[in-house]
Structure formats: structure tokens, C-alpha cells
Amino acid sequence: MENRINPTVPDAGNAPSSGLKTALAWLYVGVPLAWGVSQTFIKALDLFK
Amino acid sequence: MATSTSWLDRSRTIAGPGFNRWLIPPAALAIHLAIGQAYAFSVFKKPMGALISGDVNAPAPTDWTPGQLAVIFSIAIVLLGLSAAVFGKWLERVGPRKAMLASALCFSGGFFISALGVSMHNIWLVYFGYGFVGGIGLGIGYISPVSTLIKWFPDRPGVATGMAIMGFGGGAMIGSPLAVALMAYFKDSAPMGVAPTMLTMGAIYLVFMMFGVFTIRVPAEGWKPEGYVPNTQHSTLITAANVDADTAIKTPQFWLLWVVLLTNVTAGIGVLETASPLIQETFSDVSMGEGLGVTAAAAAGFVGLLSLFNLLGRFFWSSASDKMGRKPTYMIYFGLGILLYALVPTLAANHSLALFVIVCCVILSMYGGGFATVPAYLRDLFGTMQVGAIHGRLLTAWSTAGILGPLIVNYLHQNQKEKGLTGAEAYQTVFYVMAGLLVVGLIANMLVTAVNEKYHYKEEAAKKVAA
Structure with a gap:
């Protein structure tokens, strides 16, 4: 996979990251962003009324 | 010193084998979505200009004027540039985690100080809080993930930094309706609901930004994506060298x-x-x-x-x-x-x-x-x-x-x-x-x-x- 790190680098504190962990991270920032965008979009619709 | 083994140290943020680089953009977004709230500061202007009168359409003579309130954002944006310039080299030395923590503390701290300033109706405290301290948080936060993203995505630096800096634009879209909703909720407990709104937002942003602090990692020295070959096809402008x-x-x-x-x-x-x-x-x-x-x-x-x-x-x-x-x-x-x-x-x-x-x-x-x-x-x-x-x-x-x-x-x-x-x-x-x-x-x-x-x-x- 293109995003795998060089395995020769020692680091005990940073375990491999799962797809679920990555998906949850994107949800964490994606949900508030989507809420903000939807609020702005609703406001923008006033222009076309 | 204890800091030599601190979890904040750059050495403790080097990613281990199997680390998925697609965790880095959300970490960066956690910072930029928060500090992007600065663009929505105008949502506080009218309520803050009517703290004494309690009526945005009829401010009292002792209420803060629009001119006085405009200075808050100006200070913040000037401090953004100055702190980004001053702390840039420090950030490169200590790594993104410590910088993101500093940004989170300053940005949320700016809200807390401003809440106190609003409660005391002291504009200087608001200038110092949101403008000065918060502005430093903006500057450090804005640049903190950029260098890390570029190192994780040498094959598509534009996509990576675009995602983070898009978050700064999106921050205002979250900050504005959030502040409006909170001010409506707290309107009976404080003048225009401003001070408790600022306290709440400071707390929310501190927690939100901490996700970025905990998640951020830097790639190990010499790491590159598998199969990546530096692309110099566009022009001779792309260098393989470095300039300090x-x-x-x-x-x-x-x-x-x-x-x-x-x-x-x-x-x-x-x-x-x-x-x-x-x-x-x-x-x-x-x-x-x-x-x-x-x-x-x-x-x-x-x-x-x-x-x-x-x-x-x-x-x-x-x-x-x-x-x-x-x-x-x-x-x-x-x-x-x-x-x-x-x-x-x-x-x-x-x-x-x-x-x-x-x-x-x-x-x-x-x-x-x-x-x-x-x-x-x-x-x-x-x-x-x-x-x-x-x-x-x-x-x-x-x-x-x-x-x-x-x-x-x-x-x-x-x-x-x-x-x-x-x-x-x-x-x-x-x-x-x-x-x-x-x-x-x-x-x-x-x-x-x-x-x-x-x-x-x-x-x-x-x-x-x-x-």
C-alpha cells in the first residue's frame, strides 16, 4: 500500500492505524463541517427565493 | 528535563509502521475548523454592542461602538500574521503536536478571557483575549499542520494543504450558527448571552482541537509513499533542495x-x-x-x-x-x-x-x-x-x-x-x-x-x- 511507513523506523507508541480508526477520524471533522455547510447552503437559498 | 521525554516532543510523534497517512488531514482539520471561527466573529458584533441596553436596535451611550468592536478582529488578524511569522521556526523545531496544543490553549484561552471582558464590560480585556491571545492561537494553528501535511503527501501537496485550509473557510460556517444558537440559549442568563456563549465555545474548541493534538504524527526521516517518484515535469520551479x-x-x-x-x-x-x-x-x-x-x-x-x-x-x-x-x-x-x-x-x-x-x-x-x-x-x-x-x-x-x-x-x-x-x-x-x-x-x-x-x-x- 502506498501509505505504509518504512518499517525500519522504531517507534513503540504509534501503532498501525485501522481503516475504522481513519473513518471515525474523518467523521469527527466531517460531521460538524457538513452541518456548517448545510446551514450556509440553507441561508444561500434565500438568494433564489 | 522532563520535556525530553514528553509526549509532546517531536520525537514522540514519529509515526510507526503501518500508520495511515489519511489520519493526518482530519488532525489538521480539527485545528483549522476551530480557528476558522475567526471569520465568523462579526456574529458577536451586534450583541456585544448592546450589552448595556439589551436592545441591538437601540444601543446605550455607554455601549461599545461598531468601531471599537471592529478593532477586535483587526488585532486578531494582525496577530495571526505576526505569530505565524515569529513562531514558524519554533514550530519546525518542536514539531506539530506542541504547536497545536499551544494553538488550542491560546485560541480557547482567548475566548475565556474575552468572556471575562464581556462580563466586566471591559473592552481592553476583550482586545487582549480574543484579539491578542486568540490571534496568537490563530497564527500558530494556521501553520501548525501545513509542513506536516506536505511531508506526508509529497505526491499531492496541493490536495493535502487544500483540505486543511478549506477547513479554515469551513470554520466560519460552523462558528456562526453555533454562536447564534448558544446566544439564544443563554440570552436570559447574561446580557445578550454573550459571555456564557464565549465560555462554552472556548471549551468546545479546546476539546475539538485536542483531537488534532493527539492524532498528529510526523513521518520518519526519509519516508516516502510507496512508488513515489518526485515530479518535476511541470517546470524547473520544483526543487529537490531545501532553503531555510x-x-x-x-x-x-x-x-x-x-x-x-x-x-x-x-x-x-x-x-x-x-x-x-x-x-x-x-x-x-x-x-x-x-x-x-x-x-x-x-x-x-x-x-x-x-x-x-x-x-x-x-x-x-x-x-x-x-x-x-x-x-x-x-x-x-x-x-x-x-x-x-x-x-x-x-x-x-x-x-x-x-x-x-x-x-x-x-x-x-x-x-x-x-x-x-x-x-x-x-x-x-x-x-x-x-x-x-x-x-x-x-x-x-x-x-x-x-x-x-x-x-x-x-x-x-x-x-x-x-x-x-x-x-x-x-x-x-x-x-x-x-x-x-x-x-x-x-x-x-x-x-x-x-x-x-x-x-x-x-x-x-x-x-x-x-x-
Whole structure:
């Protein structure tokens, strides 16, 4: 996979990251962003009324 | 010292085997979505201007004036540029985690201090809180993930930084409705509900930003994506060498990019500052016919639409620059920008509402794109070694534009009004001057060439100097 790190680098504190962990991270920032965008979009619709 | 083994240390943030680099953009977004709230600060202006009277339509003589309140954002935006410039090298040394924590503490701390200032009705405390301390949080936060993202995504730096800087645009979209909802909730417990809203927002942002602090990782020395081959096909502008921050500011390329950013941002502010009054005055009931004019609510919708395009432009243009190259992308910003800015007064005069809206949206997308593409441009010219610090220094152009833009717009508009011009005519000069500014930016961008090898960082020479 293109995003795998060089395995020769020692680091005990940073375990491999799962797809679920990555998906949850994107949800964490994606949900508030989507809420903000939807609020702005609703406001923008006033222009076309 | 205990700090040598601190979890905040750069050495403790080096990613281990199997780390998924797609965790880094959410970490960066956690910071940028929070600090982007700065663009929504205006939502506090009216309530803060009526803390004594309790009525936004009838402020008391002792209430804070709009002029006093405008200073808060100005201080914050100046401190953003200054702190990004001052703390850039510190960030490169200590790593992104410590910088993100500093940003989170300063940004949320700014809210807490301001809440106290609002409770005591002490404007100086608000200047110090949101403006000074919060502004430092903005500056450190803005640059903290940039260098890390570029190192994780050498194959697509534009996409990576575009995602993060898009978050700064999105931050206002979250911050504005959040503040409105909280002020409504707390309206009975404090004057206009402002102080508890600020306390709550400070706490929410602190928690939200901590996700970025915990998640951020730097790649190990020499790491690169599998199969990655440095791409130099676009032009000779992409260097494999590095230039340190102190040397970068001695190069003409740095100052040319400073002018590029300054002109692009100043011109964009010209549209943002005038958007609401311009569309209402130009497409009023008088010019469009009774009941067909743009209302205040529709104008607010227009501003919202511009914000959306500002956000989308950050990701779209920055990602496109990975394919097109950075210099050609800025040529589009300026070349197309000049045409569109010069076209706005004509569209306004002809009452072409739909075209007017489309043109303004494209302009704003390029305004956002200008912010998001510049870190990758710096990477191309100066390498990855201290790109965060160099980016920080370049952001002084943003601070300058933050002051210059509104000054130019307000002066020109006022000047035209004094000459008896009204509606769209009063804004004509603003747009022509902005188009002229873009010509300056276009020339500056055309003059950008590869950095002379004499400026490249040489490890042996640096070691000798250190010895």
C-alpha cells in the first residue's frame, strides 16, 4: 500500500492505524463541517427565493 | 528535563509502521475548523454592542461602538500574521503536536478571557483575549499542520494543504450558527448571552482541537509513499533542495510570492467587504422593479453562497495545482481575475443578476484558492525542510491585506459617494482598482523563477558554522 511507513523506523507508541480508526477520524471533522455547510447552503437559498 | 521525554516532543510523534497517512488531514482539520471561527466573529458584533441596553436596535451611550468592536478582529488578524511569522521556526523545531496544543490553549484561552471582558464590560480585556491571545492561537494553528501535511503527501501537496485550509473557510460556517444558537440559549442568563456563549465555545474548541493534538504524527526521516517518484515535469520551479526560513526571506522569490498573496487577498477582501451592500443597492426594487429587488435576507444568502465558493475553491484550485503546476494556477487566478473584476461593474450596470452572482462566486473561489495553493508553491520553491516557517512569514501579507483591503474599499466607496454617485456606480472604482492590483500580482507571479542554488541549504556548511 502506498501509505505504509518504512518499517525500519522504531517507534513503540504509534501503532498501525485501522481503516475504522481513519473513518471515525474523518467523521469527527466531517460531521460538524457538513452541518456548517448545510446551514450556509440553507441561508444561500434565500438568494433564489 | 522532563520535556525530553514528553509526549509532546517531536520525537514522540514519529509515526510507526503501518500508520495511515489519511489520519493526518482530519488532525489538521480539527485545528483549522476551530480557528476558522475567526471569520465568523462579526456574529458577536451586534450583541456585544448592546450589552448595556439589551436592545441591538437601540444601543446605550455607554455601549461599545461598531468601531471599537471592529478593532477586535483587526488585532486578531494582525496577530495571526505576526505569530505565524515569529513562531514558524519554533514550530519546525518542536514539531506539530506542541504547536497545536499551544494553538488550542491560546485560541480557547482567548475566548475565556474575552468572556471575562464581556462580563466586566471591559473592552481592553476583550482586545487582549480574543484579539491578542486568540490571534496568537490563530497564527500558530494556521501553520501548525501545513509542513506536516506536505511531508506526508509529497505526491499531492496541493490536495493535502487544500483540505486543511478549506477547513479554515469551513470554520466560519460552523462558528456562526453555533454562536447564534448558544446566544439564544443563554440570552436570559447574561446580557445578550454573550459571555456564557464565549465560555462554552472556548471549551468546545479546546476539546475539538485536542483531537488534532493527539492524532498528529510526523513521518520518519526519509519516508516516502510507496512508488513515489518526485515530479518535476511541470517546470524547473520544483526543487529537490531545501532553503531555510532565514535565507528564504532574502530571496526575490519570497517577496514576489508575498506580493502575489497580498494582491490576491486584498482584491478578494474587496468583494467580501462590498458583497452585501453592493447586491442590495445595485439590484434594488428601484432598478429591478417593485418586489423584484434583492432583500436583506437574499443578500445574506449571497454572502453565504460566496462563503461556500471560498471553501470549495480552496480544495478545488489547490488540488488542480498539483496537475497544472503552481505558477500556471496563479496565472489563472490573476488573468481570469482581472477580467472578472473588470466585468463586475458592467454586469451591475446592466442589472444582470445571475451573471453577477456567478462571476462573484468564481472570484471568491480563486480568493480561497490563493490561500490554499501557496503552501505547495512554497514547497516547490524552497523544499520541505522549513516550509511551515516560511509559510508563517509569508502570512504577514495576509495581515497587511486585512488592513489594506478594507481601507482601500471604504476610502474609494466613500470618495465616490461624495462625488454624488450611488448604487453600482459608487462601487465601480473599487472593482477597477482591484483589477489593477491583480495586474501587479500577475506580474509578480510571472517573475517567479527557480531559487538560485546559492541559497540552498548545505548541511556541511551549516555544521561548520555551528561548530
